[in-house]
Every structure is written in structure tokens, then in C-alpha cells.
Amino acid sequence: MSTIVKREMIFDNIKVESRDKREAIRIISHLCSRHNAAYELRLIDAFRKRELLDSTGFGGGIAMPHARIRGLCDPVFAVVRFAWPVEWEAIDGEPVDLAVVAITPAEPEKNKHLPTLAMLARKLMNDEFVYNLKHCTDKNQLYDYMLREMR
Amino acid sequence: MKIIGVTKCPTGIAHTYMAAERLEITGEKLGYEMHIETQGSQGTENMLTARQIAEADYVIIAADVAIEGIERFRGKKIYRISIKPVLKDTRQVFLDMEAKAEKMGETAGDDEKEAGETSLFSSSGKEQSAVLHQLMNGASYMIPFVVVGGLFISLSQAFAGESSSNGLLINSVFWNKMHQIGLLAFELMYPILAGFIAVSISGRAALAPAMLGAMIATNGELLGTGEGTGFLGCIVVGYLVGYLVKGINSMKIPKSIKPMMPIFVIPFLGVSVTALVFICILGGPIAFAMRSLNGLLVYLSENVTTAIPLGIVLGAMIGVDMGGPINKVAFFFGVASIAEGNLQIMGIASAAIGVAPLSMGLAALVGGKMFTKEERGTGVYTIFMGMIGISEGAIPFALSDPKHVLPAVIIGSAVSGAAAAFLGVTSAAPHGGPIIGFIGATNHVMLYFFCIVLGVLVSTTIVLLTKSRQREGK
Numbered sequence: 327m328s329t330i331v332k333r334e335m336i337f338d339n340i341k342v343e344s345r346d347k348r349e350a351i352r353i354i355s356h357l358c359s360r361h362n363a364a365y366e367l368r369l370i371d372a373f374r375k376r377e378l379l380d381s382t383g384f385g386g387g388i389a390m391p392h393a394r395i396r397g398l399c400d401p402v403f404a405v406v407r408f409a410w411p412v413e414w415e416a417i418d419g420e421p422v423d424l425a426v427v428a429i430t431p432a433e434p435e436k437n438k439h440l441p442t443l444a445m446l447a448r449k450l451m452n453d454e455f456v457y458n459l460k461h462c463t464d465k466n467q468l469y470d471y472m473l474r475e476m477r
Numbered sequence: 478m479k480i481i482g483v484t485k486c487p488t489g490i491a492h493t494y495m496a497a498e499r500l501e502i503t504g505e506k507l508g509y510e511m512h513i514e515t516q517g518s519q520g521t522e523n524m525l526t527a528r529q530i531a532e533a534d535y536v537i538i539a540a541d542v543a544i545e546g547i548e549r550f551r552g553k554k555i556y557r558i559s560i561k562p563v564l565k566d567t568r569q570v571f572l573d574m575e576a577k578a579e580k581m582g583e584t585a586g587d588d589e590k591e592a593g594e595t596s597l598f599s600s601s602g603k604e605q606s607a608v609l610h611q612l613m614n615g616a617s618y619m620i621p622f623v624v625v626g627g628l629f630i631s632l633s634q635a636f637a638g639e640s641s642s643n644g645l646l647i648n649s650v651f652w653n654k655m656h657q658i659g660l661l662a663f664e665l666m667y668p669i670l671a672g673f674i675a676v677s678i679s680g681r682a683a684l685a686p687a688m689l690g691a692m693i694a695t696n697g698e699l700l701g702t703g704e705g706t707g708f709l710g711c712i713v714v715g716y717l718v719g720y721l722v723k724g725i726n727s728m729k730i731p732k733s734i735k736p737m738m739p740i741f742v743i744p745f746l747g748v749s750v751t752a753l754v755f756i757c758i759l760g761g762p763i764a765f766a767m768r769s770l771n772g773l774l775v776y777l778s779e780n781v782t783t784a785i786p787l788g789i790v791l792g793a794m795i796g797v798d799m800g801g802p803i804n805k806v807a808f809f810f811g812v813a814s815i816a817e818g819n820l821q822i823m824g825i826a827s828a829a830i831g832v833a834p835l836s837m838g839l840a841a842l843v844g845g846k847m848f849t850k851e852e853r854g855t856g857v858y859t860i861f862m863g864m865i866g867i868s869e870g871a872i873p874f875a876l877s878d879p880k881h882v883l884p885a886v887i888i889g890s891a892v893s894g895a896a897a898a899f900l901g902v903t904s905a906a907p908h909g910g911p912i913i914g915f916i917g918a919t920n921h922v923m924l925y926f927f928c929i930v931l932g933v934l935v936s937t938t939i940v941l942l943t944k945s946r947q948r949e950g951k
Contacts, residue, residue: 379487380541384564390491417565430490440490440519447491451498 330391330442331472335404338465342412345421347377350412353477354391354427358404362457369393369429382415386456390447401439403446424460426450442476449475480508480574484538485544486560487513489518496539496563497523503567516544525549534910535578537570539563543746592726608716615674615715616809620907622666627905629659631918643905666816667691667711674715678724682739686747693752700760706766708813714761718747718769737893771817778821784898788825792932794896795909796887799868799875810908820903824919827866828897829890830909830926834870835863835929837882838888841874843937847944863940866910881943889936896928 342350349446351373359366372393374411383389404427409420428443430436441443449455455475482500486492497513504511512533527549530536536555538544556570556578563570627756637652647653668688676688691714696707706713722743730738777783786788794807808830811823838859841848851876862870869882896902906918913930919925 376488380492380561382491384492384495390495392488392490394488394490417561428490435517440517443490443524444494444517444519446500447494451495451502471711 330401330403330439331469332403333469336465336469336472337404337406338468339409340406345410345412345414346350347414350408350414350422350425351377351391354404354406354425355404358429359404368395372429377415381415381417383414383418383420383422384450385416385418385420387411387416387420387423387460388450388456389414389416389422389425390428390450391425392430392443394430394432396430396432398429398436399474401431401436401443403427403443405472406470417437419477446476470474478508478534479527479529479568480504480512480535480537481533481846482511482539483516483525483546484513484560484563484714485516485540485542487542489516490566492560492564493517496560499563499567500537500539500570504571507568507571509571516540526568535574537579539570542573550675551581553581555581556648563625566715567805588672611674611677611716611719612712612809613805614677615670615672615712616805616812618696619666619670620812622662622669623815623907626659626662626666627815627907628916629655629662631905649674652836653767659744663816664695667695667924668707671711671715671718674712675719675722678716679726681720681745682726683722683747685744686722687715689748690714690718690751690755694755694760694763697764700764701758702764704764704768706755706760706763707771708816709767709770710755710759710763713763714751714755717754718751721747721750755922767817771814772820774814774822775819778825778898778901781899784901785895786856788895790827790834790894791822791892792829792891792897793887795826795868795894796833796890797883799833799871799886804868808907811904815905815907820905820920821898821901823907824902824904824925825897827895827906827909827913827919828925829894829932830866830868831863831911831929832890832893832932832936833863833868833875833886834859835910836886836933836940837865837874839933840937840940842923844941844944847941849877866908866912868909878944881940881947885936885940885943888939889932889934891932892935893928893932896931900924900928902928 337360340353340357347390352370355373355436359369371392372395376392380390380472382391406425406427408423408425411423414422416422426446428446430439456470459468462471464468481857482497484493484496484500486496493515494517497515500513501511510572511528512525513523515522530549530553534555536550536553538550538555538557539560540546540557541559556574558570564626603653633647633652633656637647637649647656668691671691671694672688675683691711693699694710694714695707697704700706725743725746734742748799775788791807791810797803808826811826814820814822838856838861841852841856844853855873859870859874871882871886900921903920904913904918904925906913906916911926913919914922914925
């Protein structure tokens with residue numbers, strides 16, 4: 327299986343001036359939409375809807391925002407590291423400095439990538455994985471580490 | 478100590494697995510043997526085995542939505558939480574577990590209902606509920622045909638039927654044609670029933686053999702039994718062909734003839750086998766069983782002393798799970814009887830169907846503070862659902878307060894059913910609620926409405942009384 331980790335979807339040192347979740351989601355959507363304004367709005371909407379259900383900040387300074395988009399061909403997976411921590415209403419109350427983003431097709435028949443995401447979700451519960459991810463020094467290291475772990 | 482668990486979150490993409498991983502890691506650190514089943518959007522994984530369940534000391538259910546297969550854990554000590562506390566502090570979950578776990582089966586309310594309901598049909602696990610699901614699939618495709626057939630026939634009889642020494646005659650050309658079209662629909666519904674039972678078992682290839690098989694099974698002359706085997710035969714054909722085709726499909730077949738399978742081999746073999754089995758073996762016994770069942774139902778519904786228990790049982794079945802499997806069985810009984818020309822069974826079912834939502838909607842409107850604000854807001858809407866015969870409208874009420882709502886609804890539905898049976902109300906449309914009366918599918922509109930009103934009054938009174946008593950008790 328080819329990996330869903332793509333170099334151009336790893337973002338480091340992203341500045342969220344207001345340090346709040348709203349702006350962070352807007353910026354993440356902008357980064358993932360590749361300058362398609364209409365798609366960007368849909369992404370913002372989908373991420374917010376998911377956050378309304380319950381915060382995806384599951385503690386330890388990491389959040390896993392995800393969006394389901396109807397008509398999407400392939401899942402998009404991104405890593406966004408913030409320049410400074412963002413308030414995410416996480417369940418442990420800690421601000422978030424790294425977001426692992428998953429955008430998946432809403433149609434059930436395009437579900438082949440879900441095992442990968444499930445694996446990722448499980449990895450994020452692993453202290454060592456999180457420690458290593460947080461201690462990557464730059465974008466390239468983030469990419470290499472994710473690529474190694476996600477195959 | 479052995480601990481098992483199930484995790485499920487609303488989207489099933491990430492948190493289901495996060496919670497499962499946390500529970501496994503933390504549990505093993507604490508020295509427990511852990512098995513966690515995940516119910517995510519990719520389906521159920523790490524499904525708990527019967528043995529794991531039997532050996533487990535505790536069951537942790539971390540879910541924000543209802544999980545599948547809760548009845549597997551009956552008699553187990555269950556600790557229910559939502560996903561969030563698991564991710565927040567997993568260790569605390571294990572600390573709380575022993576104190577907060579409750580033995581399932583002892584807790585009142587929807588758990589019990591959930592478990593009781595499914596156990597009737599799935600005492601041996603998944604297989605049986607799949608069987609019921611396949612039957613319902615066939616029935617749901619059949620129902621539109623029964624509706625059209627029933628309406629056309631009953632309308633033409635109502636407007637132009639003239640009784641004569643040879644039975645009911647329809648002389649008007651227009652109504653006569655309509656009557657015949659209705660009969661066509663009735664003829665077609667058998668193949669549809671069998672066809673779509675088979676399709677739900679083994680897919681498209683089973684459609685042709687099952688439909689043809691059903692036409693053989695309902696043709697008394699072909700069978701040599703004089704009478705067809707009716708819907709019983711069609712159900713048998715559906716399952717027979719379905720599993721036959723499933724079997725053929727699972728055989729190892731050379732690649733070169735594979736393309737021929739669905740268009741040539743399966744239809745040919747399927748029809749041949751079904752025809753043989755029915756003409757030589759099954760036709761006689763099933764035709765006999767069908768005759769006996771019909772005779773029994775007709776006898777039960779004609780005789781006042783037996784009609785009332787029949788009405789009570791069917792009505793209670795309609796009310797007990799509001800659109801669930803038990804309700805569907807009673808409903809299907811009615812539909813099948815229409816197909817056999819006995820409209821009284823459906824009359825009982827139709828009258829009972831509207832009772833649950835109508836009475837809950839009414840109770841919510843007049844019950845004031847006994848109901849939550851949301852429930853009162855949905856009162857009118859729920860009554861509307863009742864008017865058009867959607868029993869499911871009452872489900873929110875039943876879920877929020879099963880102890881008081883369910884008995885009321887069951888008794889009310891049973892009263893309606895019994896009244897309809899006693900008064901001999903018939904219905905030619907496989908549907909329920911007052912709407913059936915408006916479109917003229919019943920034999921006597923006022924009696925039909927009377928049955929519904931009676932049930933609704935009983936059900937509403939009971940729920941209001943028990944709820945108010947509960948409030949005084951507080």
C-alpha cells in the first residue's frame with residue numbers, strides 16, 4: 327500500500343496569532359485546500375462540526391481534527407505544527423502545539439484508507455510515538471518520521 | 478483478572494481506536510488481560526469471542542452512541558462510560574470500574590428492553606437476526622405491490638361490487654379493469670418477495686431463479702397439489718435459492734467458465750433445482766401447512782372468543798417495540814394474510830399501529846410538566862406520525878421513560894387490536910394509522926376509528942396516571 331504521508335502536507339512553524347481554535351481551524355483548512363476557496367469553506371465547516379461534537383484535542387498537546395467531505399477522491403492527511411501553543415479546549419485542558427489532520431471521503435465505499443487512520447489513532451496513544459513526533463526539529467524530520475511510522 | 482470492552486464513537490474514525498488503545502495499554506500495565514472490540518466506520522474489529530466474553534470479569538463499554546450486540550454481555554458486570562473520560566484519565570477508569578460496574582439484566586430501562594427484544598430473535602447470535610433481516614428485505618420490496626393491489630381491489634369492490642349468487646361481481650368496465658390490475662399486483666408480489674429474500678442473501682444472480690421459483694411454487698397446477706403454496710412457499714423459495722446460489726458462488730470454478738455463471742449456470746441450475754424440489758418434495762407439505770395456517774387464522778378471527786385473544790396478542794406485538802422486529806413479525810402476518818384474502822388480521826394490525834405515536838403525542842400535549850420541553854414540542858409532530866401510521870414516532874418517548882411508556886403503549890395497542898378483532902374490522906392496505914380509514918381501505922371507517930380512539934385513550938390515560946404517580950412519589 328502506498329503511504330498517505332505527503333511531503334507537501336507537512337507544515338511546521340505555523341503561526342496562529344490569536345492562539346485560539348477557530349483561527350487554527352481556519353488556517354489548517356487554508357493549508358489543506360490548496361487555494362480552492364470554496365473547498366476551504368467546506369473544510370472549515372466540516373472541522374467545526376466535528377469539534378462541536380466533542381473536542382478532538384485528546385490530551386498531551388496533540389489534536390486530531392478530522393473532516394468528512396462528500397465527493398473527495400482520496401483521503402488527505404496532514405501534520406500541522408504550530409509556532410506556539412493553541413487553546414483547543416482539549417479534554418485535559420492543555421493547549422495544543424501539534425495537529426494531526428485527517429480529511430476523508432464521506433462515502434462509505436471509499437473507505438480503504440480507514441485502517442491507516444485507525445492505526446494512526448492508536449499510535450497517537452503511544453507515549454513514545456508522541457514524544458518522538460514532538461521532538462522532530464523541522465519539517466523534513468517530521469516527514470521522515472511519519473513516513474517511517476505510517477507504512 | 479480479565480477485562481473486555483467495546484469502544485465506539487459517533488464518527489468512528491479516530492476516537493474509537495484511541496480509546497481502545499488507551500484501554501489496552503493502561504489495562505495491561507495494571508496487570509489485566511485485555512480484549513477490546515472496536516466498532517468504527519470500517520466495521521467491527523477484534524470482535525470479542527463467546528469464550529472471551531464468558532471468561533471476562535468486567536466489561537467496559539466506552540461509547541458515545543449505542544453499541545452493537547449489547548445483548549452478548551447479559552449477566553456480566555458492565556461499566557459504561559463515554560469515550561472522553563477514557564482519553565482523559567484511563568487509570569481512573571479502571572479505578573472506578575469495580576465500584577461503578579452494574580450487572581446487566583438487573584438495570585431497569587432501555588438496557589433490558591434492548592436485550593429482551595433482540596434475544597427473542599438472536600438467541601444463538603448473529604445468524605438468526607440475519608435471517609430475519611433477509612425476510613424483512615423481501616417484505617419491504619413486496620409491500621408496495623400489496624398496497625397497490627389491495628387498494629385497487631378494495632376500491633373497485635367498494636364502488637362497483639354487486640353481490641350475486643356467484644359471489645361478488647364487478648360489472649362496470651372501468652372498475653372491472655381496475656380490479657384485474659389489482660389482481661396482477663397480487664400475483665406479482667409473490668415473486669418479488671421470494672426474489673428479494675434471495676437477493677439479500679446472495680446478490681443479483683439469485684433474482685431470476687427465486688422469482689421463477691416463486692411462480693412455480695404458487696402455481697397449484699404445476700405443483701400438482703391443486704393449490705399453490707402461497708407466501709410460505711415463497712419464503713422457502715427465497716431462502717432455498719439464496720443459499721443455493723451462495724453455495725454455487727463459493728465453489729471453486731475454472732476461470733474460463735466464470736463469466737457464464739451468473740447469466741447461464743446459476744439461473745439454469747437455480748430454477749431446475751427449485752422446480753424439482755417443489756414439485757417432487759416440498760409442494761405438498763407446504764401447501765398443506767399454508768392451508769392449515771389460513772384455516773387457523775380464519776377460524777380464530779371469525780370466532781369471537783378466539784378473535785379477542787388474537788387481537789390482544791397481535792396488538793401487543795405491534796406496540797411492544799414500535800417498528801422493531803416483533804412489530805414487523807405481527808405486521809408481516811397481516812400482510813401475508815391480505816395476500817391470502819383474509820383482511821381481518823391486517824385490520825387488527827392497522828388499528829394498533831397508530832396507537833403508540835398518537836397516544837404519546839396526545840399525552841405530551843396535555844401532560845404538561847410530566848414531559849420534557851422537547852417532548853412537548855414534538856407532540857403535534859408525533860400525532861401527525863401516528864395519523865400516517867408511523868409507529869416509530871413514539872420511540873423517543875419510550876427511550877426516555879420506558880418504565881411508564883412501554884406498558885401504556887403495549888396495553889393501548891392490545892386494546893385497539895382486540896377491539897378491531899371483536900368488531901371484525903378489516904384492512905386491505907398493509908399500513909396503519911387513521912390514514913388507512915381515509916383512503917377507504919377498511920370495511921367500516923367509523924368502527925376502525927373507534928378502535929384506534931379506544932386504544933389511544935387507554936394508552937394515554939395509563940401513561941399520564943403512572944407518570945403523575947411517579948412525580949408524587951418524588
